[in-house]
Amino acid sequence: MTDAASWHADGDALRRWVSGTAGSMTSISVEQHVQRCADCRSAVATLVPAAPLEQVWDNVLADVEMPRLGVVHRLLRTVGVGPSDALVISSAVTLRFAWLCGVIGVLGFAVVAQLLAFDHVLGLFLVAAPLLPVAGVAAAYGPSVDPMYELVQVTPYLMVRLVLLRTASILVTSAPLTVAVGLLMPAPTAVAIIWLLPAAGFLAIVLTGSIWYDPLYLAGVVIVGWITAVIVAARFGHQLAVLAPGALAGYAGIAIVAVAVLLSRVIGSTPSWRLR
Amino acid sequence: MNTPSVELRGVRKSFRGTTALAGVDLDLYPGVVALLGPNGAGKTTLLRVLATVLGPDAGAVRILGRDPQDGTQRTEIRRHLGYLPQELTYPRGFSAYGFVDYIAVLKEWGDSAGRREQVRRALEQVGLGDVAAKRIRALSGGQRRRLGLAQALLGSPELLILDEPTTGLDPEQRVSLRHVLAELGRTATVVVATHQTEDVAALCERVAILDEGAVCFDGTVRDLVTVAENRVWIADEPDPRARTSWRTAEGRYRNLGDAAPAGAQIVPASIEDAYLLLRRTSGSDAEVAA
Numbered sequence: 199m200t201d202a203a204s205w206h207a208d209g210d211a212l213r214r215w216v217s218g219t220a221g222s223m224t225s226i227s228v229e230q231h232v233q234r235c236a237d238c239r240s241a242v243a244t245l246v247p248a249a250p251l252e253q254v255w256d257n258v259l260a261d262v263e264m265p266r267l268g269v270v271h272r273l274l275r276t277v278g279v280g281p282s283d284a285l286v287i288s289s290a291v292t293l294r295f296a297w298l299c300g301v302i303g304v305l306g307f308a309v310v311a312q313l314l315a316f317d318h319v320l321g322l323f324l325v326a327a328p329l330l331p332v333a334g335v336a337a338a339y340g341p342s343v344d345p346m347y348e349l350v351q352v353t354p355y356l357m358v359r360l361v362l363l364r365t366a367s368i369l370v371t372s373a374p375l376t377v378a379v380g381l382l383m384p385a386p387t388a389v390a391i392i393w394l395l396p397a398a399g400f401l402a403i404v405l406t407g408s409i410w411y412d413p414l415y416l417a418g419v420v421i422v423g424w425i426t427a428v429i430v431a432a433r434f435g436h437q438l439a440v441l442a443p444g445a446l447a448g449y450a451g452i453a454i455v456a457v458a459v460l461l462s463r464v465i466g467s468t469p470s471w472r473l474r
Numbered sequence: 475m476n477t478p479s480v481e482l483r484g485v486r487k488s489f490r491g492t493t494a495l496a497g498v499d500l501d502l503y504p505g506v507v508a509l510l511g512p513n514g515a516g517k518t519t520l521l522r523v524l525a526t527v528l529g530p531d532a533g534a535v536r537i538l539g540r541d542p543q544d545g546t547q548r549t550e551i552r553r554h555l556g557y558l559p560q561e562l563t564y565p566r567g568f569s570a571y572g573f574v575d576y577i578a579v580l581k582e583w584g585d586s587a588g589r590r591e592q593v594r595r596a597l598e599q600v601g602l603g604d605v606a607a608k609r610i611r612a613l614s615g616g617q618r619r620r621l622g623l624a625q626a627l628l629g630s631p632e633l634l635i636l637d638e639p640t641t642g643l644d645p646e647q648r649v650s651l652r653h654v655l656a657e658l659g660r661t662a663t664v665v666v667a668t669h670q671t672e673d674v675a676a677l678c679e680r681v682a683i684l685d686e687g688a689v690c691f692d693g694t695v696r697d698l699v700t701v702a703e704n705r706v707w708i709a710d711e712p713d714p715r716a717r718t719s720w721r722t723a724e725g726r727y728r729n730l731g732d733a734a735p736a737g738a739q740i741v742p743a744s745i746e747d748a749y750l751l752l753r754r755t756s757g758s759d760a761e762v763a764a
Binding site: 281282345346348349350351354355360 | 525549550552555557562564568572576579580586
């Protein structure tokens with residue numbers, strides 16, 4: 199290839215070639231010539247509008263810079279979650295840990311259940327099932343576990359929305375798995391379902407309590423309290439007493455009160471700046 | 475003078491019996507304001523109150539004309555706020571672009587084209603345009619600090635709160651950052667907590683000095699330097715009449731006191747001199763530069 203050429207393409211031919219309106223013969227001829235002629239290449243550079251070039255460069259940069267969307271993000275978009283919400287959920291690194299713990303917990307339970315007698319399996323299920331969502335939520339947000347907690351807190355994005363999005367994403371994965379494990383047990387079908395009521399009560403306590411306290415501490419209190427209750431019930435030979443109708447009404451009541459407090463705090467002003 | 479961007483009246487804050495802010499009164503206006511003070515003086519607590527991370531135990535706070543105690547007004551304040559905390563831990567797995575993009579989503583930049591423009595602009599502003607696609611863990615300490623700044627600059631905030639923004643930056647990066655902040659300070663209120671008195675001299679129109687949870691000086695840089703005028707002198711030995719003295723690079727002693735003794739070789743005061751004198755005046759132990 200040489201920069202020297204004995205002739206130069208005329209301006210009109212170059213213009214038509216750049217705009218894509220030159221005939222095929224002219225296009226081939228100009229293209230061949232421009233490759234060898236520096237003068238005509240310079241002339242072409244002046245004919246190409248800057249804006250499309252910037253656009254092309256912009257698109258190249260975008261392709262290089264834009265992070266590749268992960269499986270979770272794509273899955274969320276597929277099930278209809280908005281792009282911003284999908285990014286907020288899939289970017290929460292803490293969720294991955296919570297999910298991992300949840301899956302390991304459920305699988306571990308399934309394995310252990312095969313090795314134990316029925317009473318013990320039932321006891322283990324009663325202990326673990328309502329606590330899984332609580333533990334997952336506590337591990338997914340809060341000043342103790344989220345490295346970006348303070349930074350996220352001062353954005354206008356409502357903390358409540360963020361927390362509920364993370365909670366929902368934990369529930370949709372942990373709850374069906376736990377129900378499935380419960381149904382596989384040789385126990386009344388109701389047991390596989392009704393644990394959801396204490397779970398809802400505990401979750402409401404942790405979410406509402408996090409207006410004032412770190413959710414990790416709250417989850418700790420709930421976990422210790424529930425395990426104690428199940429052990430005490432078992433010691434008196436009434437393992438299922440923790441799921442008796444009166445107790446269930448209590449869990450429902452706790453959930454309703456906690457959610458009401460949460461809503462009132464979210465809708466009205468709150469002196470504490472933690473959750474909102 | 476116009477309405478202040480930030481009004482603090484008698485702001486108090488304690489943590490488990492330890493007083494961090496002991497009745498702070500301060501008005502801030504557009505421009506770059508330095509917040510100086512020793513470690514533990516309450517600077518970070520004050521910045522966290524300004525950034526709406528913490529509410530005060532007592533006192534009144536108004537930010538950008540709004541009351542941060544009210545949930546709706548607090549959200550509105552956050553729409554116009556940029557904040558760089560003192561310590562910023564980055565999540566694993568993010569690229570520089572991905573991190574700023576995530577914060578941009580939380581800052582309500584839903585439209586992806588507009589968001590991309592904002593993210594690119596912020597990264598360019600701090601000189602990270604070329605490493606946007608890099609993983610954060612592959613960035614140097616200075617680059618990570620600048621990445622924190624990039625997220626704070628998103629959306630041209632009206633109130634920018636930066637806790638030691640120049641820590642870990644080399645001199646060239648610091649100069650470049652000063653340009654960015656000075657430009658922002660034309661319209662926005664930029665509060666910079668720092669230990670770097672050269673940053674204060676080069677960048678800030680105003681200085682507030684915090685000591686033991688209270689503001690012990692609030693004025694222009696010139697006013698601050700005036701505090702130490704005729705109170706700094708050079709001698710061959712440490713002067714026993716000085717409140718503090720230290721050996722300079724030339725092998726002589728720089729003395730700070732209530733007044734230079736007669737016949738002493740008085741030298742122009744610096745911000746650091748004034749700062750040390752004010753700290754001594756307020757009864758604390760000054761950390762004397764060696």
